Amino acid sequence: MAKVMQKADVVIVGFGWTGAIMAKELTEAGLSVVALERGPMRDTYPDGSYPQVIDELTYSIRRKLFADTSKETVTIRHNVSQTALPYRQLGAFLPGDGVGGAGLHWSGVHLRVDPVELRLRSHYEERYGKNFIPDGMTIQDFGVTYEELEPYFDFAEKVFGTSGQAWTVKGELVGKGKGGNPFAPDRSDHFPLTPQKNTVSAQLFQKAAWDVGYHPYDLPSANTSGPYTNPYGCQMGPCNFCGYCSGYVCYMYSKSSPNLNILPALRQEPKFELRADAHVLKVNLTDDKKLATGVTYVDAQGNEIEQPADIVILGAFQFNNVRLMLLSGIGKPYDPKTGEGVVGKNFAYQNMATIKAYFDKDQHFTNPFIGAGGNGVAVDDFNADNFDHGPHGFVGGSPFWVNQAGTRPIAGVSNPPGTPNWGSQWKAAAADYYNHQLSMDAHGAHQSYRDNYLDLDPTYKDAYGMPLLRMTFDWKENDIKMTHFMVDKMKRIAEAMNPKAINVQVKAPGTHFNTVSYQTTHLNGGAIMGTDPKTSALNRYLQSWDVHNVFVPGASAFPQGLGYNPTGLVAALTYWSARAIREQYLKNPGPLVQA
Amino acid sequence: MSVDDTSNARRDFLRKSLTLIPVVTLATTGGASLALAETKERQRDEDKPGQSARADAYQPTFFTPEEWAFIHAAVARLIPADDRGPGAVEAGVPEYIDRQMNTPYAQGANWYMQGPFQPDAPSEMGYQLKLNPQQVFRLGIKAADDWSRQQHGKPFAELDTATQDAALRQFEAGKAEFDPLPAKTFFAALLQSTKEGFFCDPIHGGNKDMVGWKLVGFPGARADFMDWVERDVAYPFPPVSIRGERA
Incomplete structure (x- = not known):
């Protein structure tokens, strides 16, 4: 028999960005909140203490802050005819674990969204006609507009302490010639902090981008350009470009995280309780499956515990939210054969390509050990629908950037193409090129397709005996076409730098999804928001259409992948959802949108 | 100073x-x-307080003398001492690998190790063997030495360096047939561990005197570059380690 805890108004599964934002918003509304985090307690002290944290082997290579796959992982296959195999070691994507979640180990690229991407299907149909979207591509509208979300983007940037340069504020041009992005939508206010300095690599990219006629801008970063106190009273110190950002806890209190920017305020709140090492097994529902009664979790000692609550927030990582819905019976599972059902539908990723440029040792010192996770220079000329897709025959856009987050030599030594992988030639090239290279990405949007989806694996189980989530996923013709187009456009920037050698990393036609090489952790969909319960699991307020007291914030709600990094939109959508709970749901608990 | x-x-x-x-x-x-x-x-x-013993004074606790001889010989070819400076042996890579073999990682503690296993899955599906890193090294070294005896009549460590290089290239390309695991898998683990031991913080037993960091110009644990962000010049200061050693 599970031990039953005292009922809370709200139970939150997962304490990353979405869990922390919800906890803050809902305790402000006077509710009692219990947050359950499957991993251990983590914070700047002791996990980010200098100099212990400056340890590439422990953090990047042995993956200290990342999910422990021995306990829980996913299985992967490329199509429905195959048997999925476990993702035994972390590779292509790196979900987090512990208090702060992915928000503790992230880099800090903090973008909003291109408004077009929130109504992607409608926009493409209007501009290019219905036939332009290929068969089997299941892109949808989010069901919410940029204008509706703008106040929440603005507030999230103030909570995160984001450094950046606006293009327009309330219609007034403020960012020309100062690092603003001419393609950015209008804003209600400036960024809370001015842009960070630009590394040599970013300066080279900026100049080369201008030279080839593109419009470079300073990448907004949730790394501080100066000291900052956020609206919750949490304090940050200026980033010193130490280069230990992505995969690390920031020892300088400069990279925003749930631990640094929200948790200190929550600790003052008597109605908030955070329990680490609490692994949630399922959401408990009433017999008619119309209402959640709380969750059941396992604590560090293996005890099964029930936490009753009136509202359940699934704030876990993208695919864990989907898995919990499937394990609990919330919403109808998606079936790719019929296209019916919604949970697991529209699983999408990020369509990446990379170009590395190598300089002569007297040409440039790019010093790639200097860096900040969100820092860099980008161009949006080919993002979203900022160019005419008509002649090119693919859906989707891509920002390009140099985002020098700091590389370290175990993983970061990279030699020009043709260099052997070991021996004296490898060693000489490592010595000659390590400090004379840069890397740029085409961080492409990724579309959703009828047969890229998530369900429960029939064979493999986690450490608690529950089925693993199964990913059925592969690259499609549209993805390959787009990434080749993008790489050609980005290559012009690389060539304009006049490097000694370049290395283009792009998926060849027919390439299957590779689970080994790191791409990004920007996984999307599976519990998507939308306007119709037949085609989405959540309504526009991230509320389950089927179980009205379950809300599911996170990139699991994205009907397809964005060109930008997801965290900015994830945070804004979470504030938007929290506000709907506070202002509408609490007064009249029930569906916020009538199906 | x-x-x-x-x-x-x-x-x-x-x-x-x-x-x-x-x-x-x-x-x-x-x-x-x-x-x-x-x-x-x-x-x-x-x-300097806390400095570990030199590479050649280290006594392995995981590897047998035969395995230890293989590790020494192999890493000396993967990152050789040459006119660019010390190599993997001088950096203490053998000590690093031996010490790693006694960590939870080497027992596969944070890998998903439940069956069924499909060891013949295509490489893009990732690691699908039942073996943990201890087993990969132990079985791989034996297979490499057996292969070397078959081909050349003596264990790998006793071959001349040109023959050792040729053997390593065969392992790397998967052209050598190993029975207990693919030669490629063993080689990849060996090379990755060698680079880890050459470039890790000296606290882990490798990169002694920070020779790996000095080679490429990596400043280690300095971790404060505010004044150097925008400058297209060589960073002038030598590396420091977590323990505070200065190169």
């Missing part, structure tokens, strides 16, 4: 006791001038 300027009893004691060391160093490095240089370096190292 360094600790060398401050004299104390501990240092005097160490300096006196050091006279015993060159005998050992001589035996393994062969060459009086080298041994002398090593003595001086050792004196400097011993002045």
